[in-house]
Amino acid sequence: MMTDNLLNRLAIILDERKQADPKSSYVASLYAKGLDSILKKVGEEATETVIAAKNGEPTQLIYEVADLWFHTLVLLSHQELHPQAVLDELDRRFGLSGIEEKANRNQH
Numbered sequence: 001m002m003t004d005n006l007l008n009r010l011a012i013i014l015d016e017r018k019q020a021d022p023k024s025s026y027v028a029s030l031y032a033k034g035l036d037s038i039l040k041k042v043g044e045e046a047t048e049t050v051i052a053a054k055n056g057e058p059t060q061l062i063y064e065v066a067d068l069w070f071h072t073l074v075l076l077s078h079q080e081l082h083p084q085a086v087l088d089e090l091d092r093r094f095g096l097s098g099i100e101e102k103a104n105r106n107q108h
């Protein structure tokens with residue numbers, strides 16, 4: 001398993017937080033609240049990302065995308081999935097035109 005990039009290093013910490021005290025860890029508190037709470041946060045951060053982009057605030061947009069990425073990483077960890085699987089999927093698509101990729105999808 002690749003451990004060098006930030007997403008993978010963060011994923012290790014998120015997995016470790018399954019053993020942590022919800023009082024001292026934000027991630028542990030999200031796990032304790034369960035899937036629906038994590039999904040709510042993903043939805044909120046997606047909405048805040050849209051608002052920041054519409055407001056034309058680059059700094060705010062970066063901040064909100066970071067929140068969105070972070071909460072999707074928590075979701076992946078909660079679902080026992082690893083961000084490397086997402087990176088692998090993006091890697092598989094790399095260089096493939098979106099139009100071509102969609103045509104391939106429809107064959108399945």
Ligand SMILES: N=c1c2ncn([C@@H]3O[C@H](COP(=O)(O)OP(=O)(O)OP(=O)(O)O)[C@@H](O)[C@H]3O)c2ncn1[C@@H]1O[C@H](COP(=O)(O)O)[C@@H](O)[C@H]1O
Binds near residue numbers: 067
């Ligand atoms: N990258 C992050 C990160 N990004 C955002 N957040 C938290 O995500 C929350 C964002 O939610 P909001 O902006 O809606 O703030 P809020 O109003 O406090 O949230 P609610 O109470 O309404 O749910 C804030 O509490 C942020 O602190 C993060 N919390 C943790 N991490 C990473 O996760 C690691 C483990 O965190 P803990 O489990 O808290 O130790 C940390 O060391 C960091 O590397």
